[in-house]
Amino acid sequence: MYICINDSNVDCENFDEKVVNNNYLVITMNSSEEDALIKYRNELLQESLLEIIVFTIFLVFGGCGNLFVIYKLCSHKYRNSQMSYLLRHLTLADLSVIFITIIIEIVWRLTISWNAGELCCKLVLTMRTFGLYLSSLMLICISVDRYFAFVHPLSFKTVKERNCRILFAAYLSSILLSLPQFSLCLH
Secondary structure, eight states: OEEEEOSSSOOOTTOOSSEETTTEEEEEOOHHHHHHHHHHHHHHHHHHHHHHHHHHHHHHHHHHHHHHHHHHHTSTTTTTOHHHHHHHHHHHHHHHIIIIIIHHHHHHHHHOSOOSOHHHHHHHHHHHHHHHHHHHHHHHHHHHHHHHHHHSTTOOTTHHHHHHHHHHHHHHHHHHHHGGGGGOOOO
């Protein structure tokens, strides 16, 4: 059996047992080493089974719950409220965590290896971090809005403009904070 360790999407099956261009290494394994590797991979998959089940439950219930919240917030009754506006953005941020981060975690635990290339790895790491930052910063935006609602209850004129500014700051901060992940690739 040959195991190819490489940095790109080049097919390794055609290489000899040597270092090629300092990027590829093909290792010959005997049958006992191959069996040990397969056994180790199966053990990792069994250990990840509980995590996969929990993430799947989060995906189903979190996805359904947040989609229901979006439906209710977009209904005519709540459409014009500034609080509804902020809650819609929070729900969209939570949906990005559910449908990006959780699916990435499930796929990672199922495959145990990364086969999608370096650029995709960088994009996935960046998107995963972006969703987590955005969800957290949306909670801060709602807190800031509630602060101004209690401390300055008569400043109605600037509520919409203020909310747009804090949402813009949250999105921009999430992008900037997640950009360092683009330089990493841990596959």
